[in-house]
Amino acid sequence: MEGENTPVAGKSKSRASVFSVNGGAIGWVCRNGEAIFSNSPRGMPESSLFGRGVTTPQFQTVMALPIRMQKKTRGVLCLAKEAPLELTGEMRDFLFMASEHLSLFLENLYIKCRLRDLSFTLAETQNRAGGGTENA
Numbered sequence: 001m002e003g004e005n006t007p008v009a010g011k012s013k014s015r016a017s018v019f020s021v022n023g024g025a026i027g028w029v030c031r032n033g034e035a036i037f038s039n040s041p042r043g044m045p046e047s048s049l050f051g052r053g054v055t056t057p058q059f060q061t062v063m064a065l066p067i068r069m070q071k072k073t074r075g076v077l078c079l080a081k082e083a084p085l086e087l088t089g090e091m092r093d094f095l096f097m098a099s100e101h102l103s104l105f106l107e108n109l110y111i112k113c114r115l116r117d118l119s120f121t122l123a124e125t126q127n128r129a130g131g132g133t134e135n136a
Helices: 024-032 089-128
Strands: 036-039 061-069 072-081
Touching (some): 024 036, 072 089
């Protein structure tokens, strides 16, 4: 888990804020690649955000969107609030746009790192072959 502004999950069974993607609402978004928008006055059950064994506050508003890279869901952008919050069309549009931009950023970062690694590999191969170039 990254970027929580207040501690969300209790220390009980969680280890260093690492959770299985097989349980809870976040796991469902990860597995199905679809967003969840929930605004329930009763709130979500305590274990429903991350699954069983992870106690969280009683969130009344939950918005979870998939972060896709290379045609697979690689993460989930999740915003949750303990108080009710009106989920307007503008808010949904903004969150979809934010998740798409985050996906593009991560994809570009991956490609940049991959190109750098390939460039180093090419330079090493050329140097071993005796045909090294200055600008590799």
